[in-house]
Amino acid sequence: MDPRESFTIAARSIRSHKLRSTLTVIGVVIGIASVVTFATFGASVQAEVVGGIADSGANNVYVLGQPADEEGFQQALQPVFTEYDLDRLAEIDGVEAVVPRGTIPINAVTHRGDTVALQQATATTPEAVTDETLVAGRSFERGANETVLNRAAAEATFEENVTVGDEITVDRADETWTLTVVGIVNGTAGELPVGNFGPQPGLYVPADPFYESVVESPNANARLRAYPQATVISDPASTLAVTDAVETYLQERSDARQLAPDGVELVARTSGDFAEQISDVIDQITRFVTGIAVIALVVGAIGIANIMLVSVTERTREIGIMKAVGARNRDVMELFLLEATLLGAGGALLGLPLGLAVAWGATRYAEVGFAFAPVWSALAVLVGVLVGVAAGLYPAWRAARVDPIDALRYE
Amino acid sequence: MAQADADDVVTLSEVRKTYDLGGVVEALAGVSLSLPRGSYTAVMGPSGSGKSTLLNLVGGLDTATEGTVTVGGRDLSAATEGERAAIRGSRVGFVFQTFNLMPRLTAVENVAMPLVFDGWGRTERRERARDLLADVGLGERLDHRPTELSGGQRQRVAIARALAPDPELILADEPTGNVDTETGERIMSLLDDLHAAGNTVLLVTHERRIAAHAERIVHVRDGAIERIEELSD
Known part of the structure; x- marks a missing residue:
């Protein structure tokens, strides 16, 4: 009809x-x-x-270990990337810097008599703090009793705002460090693009001398610091080639390869991989x-x-x-x-x-x-x-x- | 015994119709009848005599259990559901006791409805419906709904609707049953006019006074033809 x-x-x-x-x-x-x-x-x-994610650090190659049987991203906590590995990675063509990242367990931080509980500090190298990330001051120096705070720690944690030049005291189970705040940052270079949604207070200290995770390096035959994660910052033009080279190094002759426990796969990820x-x-x-x-x-x-x-x-x-x-x-x-x-x-x-x-x-x-x-x-x-x-x-x-x-x- | 004749609009040959209502009920027990073109036949009988069943079979609303029913040369027992629908829509026009108009449609839309299913265009449908309503004296009530019309007016809309596809046969089932005597007479004179204009009419009634409008009366009782009475004007 x-x-x-x-x-x-x-x-x-x-x-x-x-x-x-x-x-x-x-x-x-x-x-x-x-x-x-x-x-x-x-x-x-x-x-x-x-x-x-795509905006932040498109030229970062994140090096980490993840369980081989899982699809998703898991932050591997095993310190397998030794200083020997980091040096070799830094030698790859197109690599501008290698920023390792490790955690140091702490109990509390005191600023001008105000003590706040904080579970961990991040041990890294001075390269983690760049001009782009600095809000005030400068990066810490290797081997110095210096620290860099992020804005959440500097501005929203203690009663009084922390400014460059202040001293803070870090309490650990068996010792106390007195550190000079030399810089305030808004994020750090090579930071993983995940897990940073909330403004968590962050305390960054030089790995040398504060980071204590040490393993026997099979290549160097010496006890060296080892980190659970490192970020290779590449020349933006050669990120892909760097990713491949990093992956090859990790699979072939790295300390990490020999130190990683069974079931942990060593991977080099770009921010695009994370985005996906x-x-x-x-x-x-x-x-x-x-x-x-x-x-x-x-x-x-x-x-x-x-x-x-x-x-x-x-x-x-x-x-x-x-x-x-x-x-x-x-x-x-x-x-x-x-x-x-x-x-x-x-x-x-x-x-x-x-x-x-x-x-x-x-x-x-x-x-x-x-x-x-x-x-x-x-x-x-x-x-x-x-x-x-x-x-x-x-x-x-x-x-x-x-x-x-x-x-x-x-x- | 009715013989198939080329000029018969309807031919029933040994038609039986049974219903299975817990037990088998025989509504028609071997009826043979033919309606010549242009004839005016009344089927008369008490309620339960099978006269409505006869009408439903001729109108293609129902199918015979045995025997053949031919309308306009088409054997309805061999027709599919779709073909019977087409025959209902274009070859026969029903006029019911209870009018059976679509309550939400206007007079024009009701009259035009068979043409919708017959595949007419919108404009032609409306024109045809308007003309027919004018013919039955409702030219002023085209856009009224059934509830806004009197019983007599409703039945005239129904008659106009029956005429819409220019059918070969008009089937009227107690057309005066729901109107007063005076209105009933006007409706019967309208049917008389249709017959005079050459239409074939089959009327079902239980009233002698109404049946007397036809040329002949077929008396049915208990599903069979009792006698056929020829009337002279």
Whole structure:
């Protein structure tokens, strides 16, 4: 039959039950809006985080050990990268600096009589503090009783702000260090691009003399400092070549290779690799949460099916009349299916902007940039239509099967 | 015994219809009847005599258990559901006791409805419906809904709807059953006019006064034809 006429008839029967149709559509709107909200918010967070990683240290090659059987990034805690390894890595063409990173357990830090508990200090080399990261002062020197604090430690930890030139006391289990603050930094070079979301107070000290993790180097035949992680800062033009060379060195003849316990794989990662991994994780979370939102959509679909079944019963007589004047089973089926589809599509078209609006609000609240997910949005509308079709199939089939003789007698 | 004749609009040959309602109920027990083109036949009988079943079979709403029903040369027992729908929509026009108009559609839309399923264009449909409503005297009530019309007016809309596809046969099932006597007479004179204009009419009623409008009365009882009474004007 004339599709325009089918549309008119279907739209008219939706309009003739305004409240009922509205409530049914609201069910679908909630479902579609939830899906769109979570998908869009997930995409926004992903874009923000991945963008942040890509921006920071694109020329960094992170050297670390990770469990061989795990996909995700795990910070390996074994100190396997010896000073011998670090020296060899620094000799690779295109390498500008090698910044190792180790942790020193501490108990508390005191500044002008104000003592604050702090669990660890970071041992590294002076190269970790660069002009780009310095807010005030300079980097510490090798072998000096000096320290560099990050802004969280300098400005938000002690009663009085710490300034360059101040002295702080670090309490450890069996000793106390008195250190001069020589610099305040905003992050450090070669920092891993993960795990730094909150402004944690950070205390950086020269590995020499404070770092104590020492192992027997198989290559040097001497006891050398060893770190769980190091970052090779490369010339931006040769990051890829450096990554390969670092990886080759690690696999072939490094101390780390001989010191790493079974099941730990030594890897050289760029920030792009991290971006990809984190992107995957956020993707999985988004999919999971969106999957939960799909439940709302299913409830919406049941609403459509329910109301369509009521509608078929109510309009049994009309179905009989239509059949008596020449409607085929197919025509009747088409009309009811179209009506259900219109309800689903209406819900999708209203739910999409609502979902986007809520997602936009959420991104404002979470202070991340809003990223529109066009595929998800198109999918939401498509799913709305499909939900209508699926929910309408059984009722429409019931309508098509109505016996006109019974229907015409039906009051 | 009715013989198939090229000029018969409807031919029933040894038609049986049984319903299985816990036990087998025989609604029609071997009925043979033919309706010549342009004839006006009334089927009369008490309720339960099988007259409505006869009408439903001729109208293609139901199928015979045995025997053949031919409408306009087409054997309905061999037709698919879709073909029977097409026959209902284009070859026969129903007029029901309870009018059976679509409550949400206007008079014009109701009359145009069979044409929707018959594949007419929108403009032609409306034009045809307007003309037919004018013919039955409802030219001023085109956009009224059934609830805004009197019983007599509703039945006239239904008659206009039956005429819409220019059918070969008009089937009227107790068309005056839900209106007062005076209105009923006006509806019957409308059917008389349709017959005079050359239409074939099959009327089902239990009232002698109504049946008397036809050229002949087929008396049915217990699913069989009791006698056929020819009336002279």
